[in-house]
Amino acid sequence: RIIRGLMQHVKRLYGIRMEVRGAQHFPPRQPYVVVSNHQSSLDLLGMMEGLPDRCVPVAKRELLCMGTYGAGVGQLYGAVMGRYGAGTHRGTISTMAEAAQTMLSQDVRVWVFPEGTRNHSGSMLPFKRGAFHLAVQAQVPVVPIVISSYQHFYSKRERRFTSGHCVIQVLPPLPTRGLGPAAVPALTERVRAAMLDAFEGLSAE
Incomplete structure (x- = not known):
């Protein structure tokens, strides 16, 4: 709630308008895995607009404080983003399960x-x-979310940050x-x- 309030302040300060499209695609009353493109720290603005109820961001460890669902969040982080050494395939499967x-x-x-x-490449x-292994293991849907390019109003390299419009x-x-594990590469x-x-379509608007 605090972070959401701060993001609202940032949007008003810089004149950024966030538009959410397709919210009806969120499956009701069930867990699912959201996957989104990652351009910059401004993605937090998009997340605060599009974040569904009871949703835990699993990105960097410092973001885990945004969740309120106990130690299990750290376990989710380890499964989705963690690295496992050679010879730990069985442990990886166990952790994902x-x-x-x-x-x-x-x-x-x-x-x-x-x-x-x-990724600033456009x-x-x-x-x-x-994330896809987790979705298949849990047998839950994958919900893709696309945040349009910020390049027309924000550039870290050019030190440019103006008012603008972003679509989620x-x-x-x-x-x-x-689906089983063998289907994960094609699903990805x-x-x-x-x-x-x-x-590409949103960024061309």
């Missing part, structure tokens, strides 16, 4: 930036698969029921392709 169970038992939605880092980096587009969810690429197409 436990994270999926936490997600289901606590009835939370998870928001992940699958690019894994900020396109999208290859997606890491952790919620795309239709992709079901994972019946399918979601990325849909998001990139939407990003």
Whole structure:
């Protein structure tokens, strides 16, 4: 609530208008995994506009304080974003299964930036698969969210930050029921392709 209030202040201060489209695509009354493109720290503005109820951002550890769902949030972080050493495949599967169970038992939605880092290129980096493995393990939908380009009003390199308009587009969810781990690579690429197409369309408006 505090962070949301701060973001509202930032929007008013800089004259940024955020528009959410497609909110009807959020599945009602069930957990799911949200995946979104990651351009800069301004993504927090978009998250505060589009963040569904009971949604935990799983990005960097410092963002975990935004969740209120106990130690399970850290477990979700480890499963989705953590790195595992050689010879720990069994442990990785176990951790992902436990994270999926936490997600289901606590009835939370998870928001992940699958690019894994900020990307200012005007396109999208290859997606890491952790979020998609989690969705398949939990058998919950993947909900893609695309935040339009900030380049027309914000540039860190040029030290430019003016008023502007940003669109947060919620795309239709992709079901994972019946899918297994072997389907994750294709699911990842399918979601990325849909998001990139939407990003290019929004950014051209």
